[in-house]
Amino acid sequence: MFKEFIKGNEAIAKAAALAGCTQYYGYPITPSSEIIHAVADYFPKFGGTFVQAESEVAAINMAFGAAACGKRVMTASSSPGISLKQEGVSYLAGAELPCVIIDIMRAGPGLGNIWPEQGDYHQIVKGGGHGNYKTIVLAPNSPQEMCDFTILAFELAEKYRGPVYVLSDAYTGQVMEPVIFPDEVKKEKRQDWAIYGDKESSGNVVYSIQMNTVEQEKVNLRLDKKYREIEKCEARYEEYLVDDAEMIVVSYGISSRIAHSAVDSLREEGFKVGMFTPKTLWPYPVNRLKQLSEKCRSFAVLELSNGQMVEDVRLTVEGKRPVDFYGRMGGAIPSQEEVIGVFKDFYNKY
Template sequence: MAKQFLKGNEAVVKGAVLAGCQSYYGYPITPASEIAHAAALYLPASGGTFVQAESEVAAINMVYGAAAAGERVMTASSGPGISLKQEGVSYCAGAELPCVIVDVMRGGPGLGNIAPEQGDYNQVVKGGGHGNYKNIVLAPNSVQEMCDFGMLAFELADKYRNPVYVLTDGFIGQMMEPVVFPEPVNQFPEKSWAIKGTAKTANNLITSIELDPDDLERHNQKLQQKYAIIEEQEVRLEAYRLNDAEIVLMGFGIISRILQTIIDTQRGMGVKVGLLRPITLFPFPKKKIAELTKQAKFFLVVEMNNGQMVDDVRLAVAGRKPVYLYNRMGGNVPSEKEINDEILKLMRSV
């Protein structure tokens, strides 16, 4: 068994290389830098390219170029760097270029700090740059998933010709856990649309400009249809002890791990509580949430931000049941005790 004990930030690179990632363009930032360190080591060694770009903006545009060239390409950053990349991500979405972006979230706004936060939910899940687009967003909660989603991200990116984020936080990026590695991917999709500097691709065009309003509207409609298919087919979630749950806890990434421990404790005391963990943040598990409104007394969403995913939960619940938020910010991680107390408080009042 090819098992290894390693950091989340390293696992995502190894997963990417196994998935056939050929190039990495990035800029250093804490707490994502180990991704660049690993990429600098492994991309050239596996016959690919690593370039430390002059800026986050340049990095995402190098990604744009490599994606246009038909490569499996990735970049990574953290909040402030992701803000800078947004222009390029919008262009990738507009030109339908598949690429993988890892965001190891840190505290914000502004320079904030380097402690783990989840404040990039809105800027990543809602699009983030200009225009009518969506990213596919995967939210791992373990080092194993950093590897697995590093691979899955490329598959989805190519399948839908769309940017895919692996949205994680400083905890998952920095922590070490055992990882069992899958076999290297050996079959890659043929990208007949790409620009390869060959006679066959000499009539190809990668662009996001459509001057005519009708043309641009048609292009946007096509994108929206694609997002609708993604919403139909690619929702991924983890249901933990939800079958008879009357209290539905929701959290993504590291929070879902804390919530699992809490659920075990509460179940031991006879409380019917379960976890719905969205693995894909876009597409969001709206249908599952709607189903759960039938059995749930209330929902409690726990986040390490000012309450960003809770908006999506409220949209899906649509007023049928109460939705509460428990959140911490600044890089503070809610303790099991805090969350337990919050559940008990809500049980008394609801």
């Protein structure tokens, strides 16, 4: 067994190499920098490519180039850096290139600070770049999931030919926990659409321009069809004590860890609370959440934001059940006492 006590960010770097990723282009930014530090150490040792790019924009466009050449490629950053990368993400989506992008969220807007926040939900899940596109978004809440979801991200990116995000936060990146790594290395496959600089691939072209409105709409419709397929097949979630729950707490990432402790305490006091934790933020696990809304009395959403994911919960529940929201921002983490108090108030409202 390959078990290690390791930081979430470092687990991502190791997992990427095991996923068959051979190229990394990035720009350092706290609190994601352990990823670039680890990659800079690991990748050259097996002949992989690591480039510290001149900017976030250059990094994502290098990733675009490597993806166009059929390489498994990753880049990572934190919130302000991801804002800069959005141009490239739209191009990756438009040209249908697989690429794994890690966002270790920090507080904003603007320069903000380096403490954990979940204020990037809108820019990542709803698409921060221009045009009609969607990106699969995986939301780990532990170093183990940082490892597992990074590997899964490469798989999904290649399967559906598009950028896939792993959306995490400063604490999940910095925390150390035991991680069991897989005992295998995934192999890169030759892609029939990619550019290898050889005779076989010389007829291939990677682009996202369509001067003709009819042709551009055809592209949009084709992408849309793919997105519907992803919505049907790739929604992932975890649930905890939902069977008899009167109130279900919905949260993701570090918030779900905070909520977990609060739910345990509330259960000890006799409150019938459960948890629903989306592991994909797009596609949002709407079917299961809809089912749960038939059973429970209300939902409580906890986020480190001004209320972003709560919009998806409300859209899913369609007004059938009340959805309460509690959020902290600026890098502030709610205390257990605070969260338990808020959840009790929400619980007793109905």
